Amino acid sequence: MRRKMIAGNWKMNNNQAASRDFVEKLESWFANEPTGTKAASVAASGKIEVVIAPPFTSIEAVRAAKKSGIIQIAAQNVHHESKGAFTGEVSLPMLEEAGCKYAIIGHSERRHVFHEPDEALEKKLIATLESNVLPIFCVGELLEERTAGNAEKVLARQLESAWTSLTSDIVGEMLVVAYEPVWAIGTGQTASNGDAERACDFIRTLAYEKFGIAASESLRILYGGSVKPDNSASLLSQSDIDGLLIGGASLEVESFEKIIETSV
Numbered sequence: 001m002r003r004k005m006i007a008g009n010w011k012m013n014n015n016q017a018a019s020r021d022f023v024e025k026l027e028s029w030f031a032n033e034p035t036g037t038k039a040a041s042v043a044a045s046g047k048i049e050v051v052i053a054p055p056f057t058s059i060e061a062v063r064a065a066k067k068s069g070i071i072q073i074a075a076q077n078v079h080h081e082s083k084g085a086f087t088g089e090v091s092l093p094m095l096e097e098a099g100c101k102y103a104i105i106g107h108s109e110r111r112h113v114f115h116e117p118d119e120a121l122e123k124k125l126i127a128t129l130e131s132n133v134l135p136i137f138c139v140g141e142l143l144e145e146r147t148a149g150n151a152e153k154v155l156a157r158q159l160e161s162a163w164t165s166l167t168s169d170i171v172g173e174m175l176v177v178a179y180e181p182v183w184a185i186g187t188g189q190t191a192s193n194g195d196a197e198r199a200c201d202f203i204r205t206l207a208y209e210k211f212g213i214a215a216s217e218s219l220r221i222l223y224g225g226s227v228k229p230d231n232s233a234s235l236l237s238q239s240d241i242d243g244l245l246i247g248g249a250s251l252e253v254e255s256f257e258k259i260i261e262t263s264v
Contacts, residue, residue: 096133
């Protein structure tokens with residue numbers, strides 16, 4: 001049984017004070033509210049994982065505020081080199097020292113706003129897998145690519161470029177893939193349950209064809225794109241969706257708690 005992941009990507013939101021306040025409220029919910037203690041118990045059993053990706057400047061605030069061990073920290077980006085003359089970048093050793101368990105790689109905003117190419121994302125993925133930080137590797141198509149009937153071609157290109165040198169053990173044990181259709185991110189549009197499931201099933205099929213059944217059945221695949229409390233349960237009910245990568249709805253603690261509730 002694949003462990004579910006509920007991951008909140010705060011993007012460029014929440015300063016240190018707001019981050020501490022959010023985590024303290026979430027920890028209080030886990031400790032004191034019936035729905036929260038149930039979620040904490042399920043998390044302790046290893047069936048779900050709660051992840052927060054704060055801005056780099058708020059990572060320490062999140063680490064200091066989290067007390068129970070339920071919340072894991074992800075970075076929103078990473079550079080593939082461990083050190084050097086790369087102004088403005090952050091390395092994997094730095095993220096490890098800061099307490100990050102995960103790093104998000106290839107988020108649609110990195111691909112389409114900052115124009116990061118497949119080749120650069122492959123370098124980031126390989127470097128992350130060689131570190132003590134685990135990757136959440138994002139893929140997804142633009143609206144025009146989907147309208148043209150090329151969504152699966154885009155997903156295949158993004159994945160096959162990234163995992164050329166990976167092995168079945170790595171894919172099954174260390175990799176998390178997040179499917180996030182670009183047209184559904186921050187737009188209020190959400191892929192239908194069927195569309196999201198078909199895309200995640202396609203990703204799992206690609207993993208099966210390249211790495212075999214054991215790796216494909218172990219691979220965790222998340223959905224991201226205008227996820228909210230009122231659609232999270234139906235998305236999580238799909239057989240190939242193992243969790244959610246949440247943007248705006250993860251900025252309000254009550255909203256994030258309600259989404260966590262639907263995962264247990």
